[in-house]
Amino acid sequence: MTNTEDNIVLERVDRPSSQRKIAKIIAAARTEFFANGFSASSIEAIAARAEVSKVTVYSWFKTKENLFGEVVKAERARMTQKFVDDSLESESLRDILLHVAENLLNFLMLEEKVRFDRILAAEVNRDPKIGKYFLDNGPRASMANLTELLQKLVDKGEIESSDPKFSAEMFHGLVMGNMDVFLRYGEKIKLTTPEKRERAKRAVDAWIRIHQK
């Protein structure tokens, strides 16, 4: 029953000090939820971490679920990212794709992103809506974006694809391989920038080879 769309934080937040406290509460909640998950995090610990009284937490966020919803909402805002930027129109096919691949790689390997994924996926059982909400604003949007880009490249005659959506999936798959599995289960994979670039290069070259006429 987590409400992720409506305003959960009450209105009339004129005072800057209140704003500051609210922000601190959300930050603290984020930390706690990320560390312990929903059930094992307590409002009291969150209040303590935010250096705020429990009553204050309850006065701004009516329930634990709402607070969690607010955290998710804030996080979505932080994490919504465009992998495909339009400033690349002039570049070559390969350079465009390399850019996208590197963006993707950087984003999906962020320690924060990985941790968030862990927590959120588990909470999908408790509230399936939260999963759909995130899919729509995250992966689904990104994939649509990527598909659109690829379609453009097809239209320009640079590559061939009978199914740009699947091509986009393959792109993602080639770039990430199964690193995401390992990351999610706690493996510490650190790639340097050149290593990421190398990986991106290999993925892009493979992808181009598949889609060459």
Place this chain on the structure above:
Amino acid sequence: MTNTEDNIVLERVDRPSSQRKIAKIIAAARTEFFANGFSASSIEAIAARAEVSKVTVYSWFKTKENLFGEVVKAERARMTQKFVDDSLESESLRDILLHVAENLLNFLMLEEKVRFDRILAAEVNRDPKIGKYFLDNGPRASMANLTELLQKLVDKGEIESSDPKFSAEMFHGLVMGNMDVFLRYGEKIKLTTPEKRERAKRAVDAWIRIHQK
């Protein structure tokens, strides 16, 4: 501190009735943990579901953590699966790969597997060892298996690869695309057998194209 290697269940389990109860407890625990995660599941609910007294649960499994560990252990046994079977020596390159791809697809799309993933990933924060344990027995083993197969194909001169490990990753990536993300976040993706076969075919063809001389 979940102990996943040692025997947690006490020795001297001679009586068949005890065996039966222990099995029922693990099954009930599985259901509860899968539905609610670790923290939100209670021993009492598990005992009730297993139609057993709470004391019995505690007498066989000393703590909640141990019980969880036993569930994970049982689940690993259920889920350890070979994607590469050796009975395929005689088949063609493409047929071998198609087999593997379909096995992979079938396994990774199992509703049960997806749910297990959700729970387990969340528990990695509580106990990182559990993640490593699962990686080693699951994905890592499978990937080693696949890499070995690909190396064999390289040795036979059927394909070209300067880095079989990355080739294996690409194989995985091409087959799954980013379906796993959507699955984990609760999207209901149901593929019929022909649809899976089609997907496998496309992935394999793409992969072969990348690795052709």
Place this chain on the structure above:
DNA sequence: TTTTATTTGAACGCTTCCGTTCATTTTGTA
């Protein structure tokens, strides 16, 4: 049948947590 291992229910102590109430104090604004 006797002996021994299991199982049970009920109760207990203890801890944690949710969410609320209230009287008091702090803070920002007019």
Place this chain on the structure above:
DNA sequence: TACAAAATGAACGGAAGCGTTCAAATAAAA
């Protein structure tokens, strides 16, 4: 300075859960 909004600490009721104890009942093995 006076007023109103916001924040606080302390305490509360109530629920849930962990893990234990114990005496009594049940079931298997000898």
